[in-house]
Amino acid sequence: MSLPPPANPYAAPAADLEAAGDDAGGMWRDGKDLVMAREARLPGRCVRCNGAARARHAVTLSWLPPAWYAAYLPVLLVAVEPGAIIALVVAPMVLALARRRAQVELALCARHHRRVELAARLHRWGLALLVPLFVYAFASIGEGIPHAWRLAPPWAMASFALAIPWGIAIGLLRRLASARRIDAAALRIRGCGEAFLASLPPPPAHRG
């Protein structure tokens, strides 16, 4: 007796993906960007390669209206008012709160979905290995453990440096789409593949 393969908890029901089909309502292509109504559902084709979608991957996009960077302007007053330096601390907090966020379910083919899953595994396993290593390296530098057990300083530094390639690898594997603009009604998304963009209608203003 053979058991059925384990179900992928992230996969959308196949019927659902088929129903979405080629319907690209509420969205269009504008240059390299995908513009979509907030409530629109992406068609059942991979946003990267336009292949048949095998899964939907929820991502939270965020975007900050550029005018918010003015929150840093008080720093310019630092010559006359040294206390203005506090803007360097306050501005990032203001900007973090002001970021607009939107969740999108990106349709992905099997290949591109595997990439996202690999990034998730790399993130999990990397944390599981690196956090204890960092604690050990930190304790070695701080001489918090017996001498014989200590990691030599160059090795301790090298283990901290491991976080850099790890972070870059996850970032590259995860990189699918980013927001170019988020409004109350619409999202402008960069990062879709050319074949996928080519399958979308032009902006409404360009239609005959």
Ligand SMILES: [Zn+2]
């Ligand atoms: Zn794909």
